[in-house]
Amino acid sequence: MTRDAFQRGNWQAVIEAHPLESPDAGAWLRYGQALLHTMEPGPEQGKQQQQAALAFLQAQKRGASGGALVAAKRQVVMVSLREALALAGLAETAARLDLSHFAANGGMPLPGADGPRRLLLVLGMHRSGTSALAGLLGQAGFVAPANPDPGDVNNPTGFWEPRHVRRFHDGLIASCESSWEDPLLPLLSWLPDPIEPAIDKLEEALAEDFAGIPADGVAVVKDPRQCRLMPLWSELLQRRALVVQVLLVVRRPEAVAASLWRRDQLPLDRALLLWVSHTLEAELHSREQPRLVVSYEALLKDPAAVVSSCQRLAGLPEQPLLAGLQGAWIRPELNHANKPLDVAADVGTRGLLQLATAVYRALSDGSMDAMERQELLDRARLELQERMQALLRLGSQRAMLQLFWEPRAGGGFCEEHSQRRAVVMERSKAEVVFVLPNTAAQPKALRLDLAEQPGLISLQQLELRDIAGKSLWQWGVGAADLPGHGANPHTRVLAEGLVLAGDGDPGLLLAIPAESLERLGSGSSLRVVARWQALPVEVARQVLEM
Missing domain, CATH: 3.40.50.300 (P-loop containing nucleotide triphosphate hydrolases)
Structure with a gap:
């Protein structure tokens, strides 16, 4: 393979083995570099330069970036410099010339000295x-x-x-x-x-x-x-x-x-x-x-x-x-x-x-x-x-649900203490389960963000379970109490389980008793069953302002 020959520095083998119909940008980069490595002064130099230029053009057509092309050519210059120093009797200097940050397929080095190669x-x-x-x-x-x-x-x-x-x-x-x-x-x-x-x-x-x-x-x-x-x-x-x-x-x-x-x-x-x-x-x-x-x-x-x-x-x-x-x-x-x-x-x-x-x-x-x-x-x-x-x-709708937890030590809700779940609601119905990590143990509160675009959400069931699957709290349609209340003006609870989410940052503060929250640990879960229907922004705003 040309990759193995390239790694050995066998430039002629790279040239001879390169398939001219290759779809691989890396192979064309190696081919162009090999042509430059073997180029010698004389009447054929111009032709060799044209061949190398065409090879790099083929690499670019197959997806190689401009940075990769520049770095590939630079690698040839650096290798030629090492060879020239050695021929000039400066072998020790040539040996200290660091080429390790160049890959066999061309490319640019990672910034800094600590990145993996x-x-x-x-x-x-x-x-x-x-x-x-x-x-x-x-x-x-x-x-x-x-x-x-x-x-x-x-x-x-x-x-x-x-x-x-x-x-x-x-x-x-x-x-x-x-x-x-x-x-x-x-x-x-x-x-x-x-x-x-x-x-x-x-x-x-x-x-x-x-x-x-x-x-x-x-x-x-x-x-x-x-x-x-x-x-x-x-x-x-x-x-x-x-x-x-x-x-x-x-x-x-x-x-x-x-x-x-x-x-x-x-x-x-x-x-x-x-x-x-x-x-x-x-x-x-x-x-x-x-x-x-x-x-x-x-x-x-x-x-x-x-x-x-x-x-x-x-x-x-x-x-x-x-x-x-x-x-x-x-x-x-x-x-x-x-x-x-x-x-x-x-x-x-x-x-x-x-x-x-x-x-x-x-x-x-x-x-x-x-x-x-x-x-x-x-x-x-x-x-x-x-x-x-x-x-x-089939008319499936995508919706994004996000669960936030406020740590026991306080500090409010933030992205670091949250989980996102993208759901595909076939026939507008979805079931999703959030499994809580260590950082969510015994939270002060849970907030459920129901959508990232305006919509009408009909909550069917909410259930909080411990790691063994034992139910700690649940809410379902027909319950006497509401599942929670709007966390901000972008959210309105219209009726039992029916929630209007606007185009801001809609969220529902769940009405979970403190004693249930205290029993939450790593591996506990919140199950959400809901129906969701997208709404035009203007309609959602009009209802929220009523």
Whole structure:
């Protein structure tokens, strides 16, 4: 492959192996750089310069940025300078010339000296074992994030997500009024335009999460949200000096759906749709990278073998796991779907389960022909797109719900102490469950923001449960009391459960007794069942002013 030849500095091999019909911008960058490396003074110099210019033009047509083109040419200049110094007898000076911040595929360096230059991306759907694998790799020669989010009752060994990168992902998704469990996220215009500021912020997040990483360290970047944000990451990898390998982690889709039902009460059909979406997006956008597919089942069966495979992929020396380390990280009792839950018995999931199972088999069956696998995955992607478009054609409405909690110590409501849930309301009805984190334990108050656009919300049921599923407080249509009162002038409770949300910052302060709030801890949940209908801004304002 031209990538391997480029890394060895075999410029002639890069030129000879380059396919002129290649759709890969990185391959055209390498081809152009190789042409410049082999250019010599003489009558052919002008022709060689034209060929290199055409190669860079082809790279630009296939998506390479102007910054990547400049950096690619600069790399050639720097390498030529090192060679010239060596020929002039200044070998020591040439050796001190630092070229390590240039990638083999061209690109610009990360700002600052502390940013990671080698990445292992751990891609996979939520509840697929990515946390266990990322944590284990951090003890086996890879570099874990400096300050990851702590674990909770659902993941006691930790999530091992780089905190600043995860927050960047959350902010990017929230900017298009969506959230991680929104099945229609791929249809939204989430990719920033212009893209450069977003890439800069992502770089800064990486540098903060892996500050002080050794120059040859391989940073483990794991966040399931990344699966559907890979187009942005692809831009980053193409433009910057990063050497990347990918782990694509897959787990049986029915097990993931069961685990999400138990943790988040996420409907089974929604969970399966998300599994297919996350998996296919991650697979598509990592095809050009050195990649290893890892099944959750293989990780449970032989963690040491999986870790060794990951070390070989990244070019790290293989080292055995320390005694007791394997058992500390890979614990069968944390397999949250080991209790039977008949996903296939749910009529609404049958078609989705069949689609998801086909994708899982294509990725986990090592004996399948590569061309057959890609054709199957491409067909699955078309079916997924048709299913998402069908949700819109059937009149489904998207709405954003957000739950705020005021900490026991006070300080009011703020974005840091909140959760967002994007819901697709088929026939205008939705059910969503907020699972509270550690920071929401024993809150002073809960506020439910019902929409980010004007609408009429009919609350059907509200229920607060502890981690064991015991009901602490509930409200339903027909109850004597109202579920709460408007938090500001943009919200009006019209009748029992009927709430008008305006175009400002509508919110409902829930009328939950203090003794129920005091019993809330990590893993407690709020279940919301509601109907929602969008309203024109003028109509909502008129009613609010009455």
